[in-house]
Amino acid sequence: MKQNSKILFLALAYPKIPNSSNLYTDLMEEFRNQGHDIFVVAPAVNDSEIGLINEEGISVIRVKTLPLLNVNPIQKGIANVLLPFQYKKAIKKHFKSETLDLIIMPTPPISLVDVASWLKNKYQSNLYLILRDIFPQNAVDLGMMKKGGMLYNFFRKKEHLLYELADQIGCMSQGNIDYVMRHNPKVKVRKLHLLPNWQKEIPQFSGDKEALRKKYSFDDNFVIIFGGNIGLPQKLENILAVAELFQPEDKVLFFIVGQGTEKAKIEKLIQEKNIQNVVIKNSLPREDYQNIISVADCGLISLHENFTIPNIPSKSLSYFNARIPVLAAIDSNTDYGKIIQDEVKAGVWAPSNQAYLIKEKIDLLRANPQLCIQMGENGYQYFVNHVTPKHSYEIIMNQV
Structure with missing residues (x-):
């Protein structure tokens, strides 16, 4: 064309x-x-x-x-x-x-x-x-x-x-x-x-990371961030079940940013169960959100376990951009876990309705900071070399 x-x-x-x-x-x-x-x-x-x-x-x-x-x-x-x-x-x-x-x-x-x-x-x-x-x-x-x-x-x-x-x-x-x-x-x-999904690269946060972590009360926690729609497809009830497995001394914080039809329900569950290590914030402009991601320790993907279609969440690209590893709690019918863990080598995955297995993956990442750094770098290199808008534009133009 x-x-x-x-x-x-x-x-x-x-x-x-x-x-x-x-x-x-x-x-x-x-x-x-x-x-x-x-x-x-x-x-x-x-x-x-x-x-x-x-x-x-x-x-x-x-x-x-x-x-x-x-x-x-x-x-x-x-x-x-x-x-x-x-x-x-x-x-x-x-x-x-x-x-x-x-x-x-x-x-x-x-x-x-x-x-x-x-x-x-x-x-x-x-x-x-x-x-x-x-x-x-x-x-x-x-x-x-x-x-x-x-x-x-x-x-x-x-x-x-x-x-x-x-x-x-x-x-x-x-x-x-x-x-x-x-x-x-x-x-x-x-x-x-x-x-594949695409995203333009957003410049890395160059300010005081410790100050930004303090601003959002990340402190010395291992911060697992989730950004995007809070709806039925994400079934964040599964993530609340994981959060409940951690003790306060474990210093694990789930930080959720977004809106959606299930947000009020999730907030109510957090309150009813008195879950202290889950925080929910409203949606933010992409640049502000990207800055917060850059000071988190891990990016979360959550998919409903009943999916029979292979979903590939685009939000992982923000995690790649920020050089943080991906934790995928997903259904068994998607090939997303294989892509993230085996092909890109940018994270780990576990079945979304298996809370103890997801906790094991989190514990693996917490215990291996050097592995997290390597996974983050792998994701970033895959991102800039394969899934920017320029790459998608070229694929479409070659096809038409």
């Missing part, structure tokens, strides 16, 4: 640059830096910012939608069903172009397949699918949807259509590729390829 191509990105979560950022803002900035003409369609941050807005050299069509994040499953379902109609109306109003070279669409949400299909037919464009959530199976795994039910069948048809429409499908891991092939035998194998 030529330079200065016109690209339209269908986004679900696209914060305003430079106030905040995520992996998709990082990717679109890379496409912009490479000379492409970028349009992003995304939910409006607030009602005063509806319409076509230039955000750091990227044309963003902000659409008024129902709340999509941190709401109950019924509200989220209704919002996702309405989304394609809202997006299509906004695109007709604001995207005034005779050409469109490439449509990029991530999952979630799968409901935007109708918008992608309409754009693909109208402009004869290439459609590149970034496969992150495998829906509706992930909802089935979490007990939010019944397999074989009317809602499941509706979204399963959307999933089949999306795989058929996509010209290329970027998958997070080989486990993802194998899963799609096993459960969707009609998908052309040539479409599937590896597109």
Whole structure:
């Protein structure tokens, strides 16, 4: 595909640059830096910012939608069903172009397949699918949807259509590729390829680390940090069970930063059980969060044990960036543990519902500071050499 191509990105979560950022803002900035003409369609941050807005050299069509994040499953379902109609109306109003070279669409949400299909037919464009959530199976795994039910069948048809429409499908891991092939035998194998999660490098904290640790009462604790969504997929109840296994003299602190539908529940459990070594803070700007990570001892990944799909959490890239080892409490169906422990050699893993095994991994890291340093360095080298936005941009461009 030529330079200065016109690209339209269908986004679900696209914060305003430079106030905040995520992996998709990082990717679109890379496409912009490479000379492409970028349009992003995304939910409006607030009602005063509806319409076509230039955000750091990227044309963003902000659409008024129902709340999509941190709401109950019924509200989220209704919002996702309405989304394609809202997006299509906004695109007709604001995207005034005779050409469109490439449509990029991530999952979630799968409901935007109708918008992608309409754009693909109208402009004869290439459609590149970034496969992150495998829906509706992930909802089935979490007990939010019944397999074989009317809602499941509706979204399963959307999933089949999306795989058929996509010209290329970027998958997070080989486990993802194998899963799609096993459960969707009609998908052309040539479409599937590896597109690992990515993140732009954030400069390391250069200030007084001891002062920063003191600010957050880390003191002389072994600090295990978790940042991101606090929802059903993460099932942080498993982590509370691990925290309860440590005594005060062990000096182990679990530091959780984020928001989500399960946050109030987790906070209530901490209070009811009087768990002293778990602290929860609200979400922070990425740079501030990255600074805190840099003075933690270990980065935590937590996944619900009932997952049958191979999830690859993107938050591990922040830990790589900060040169700290990863502790993964994960389900048995993901290949994430193999990637972290055996391939990148940047951390350890244990089954998420086996509290004593997770504690053993923590004790291993606590007893081996030099091992932690080596794992942190391994993760950082993997990060800068393989999973920056530039690497993802090159993969996508080579495919299309």
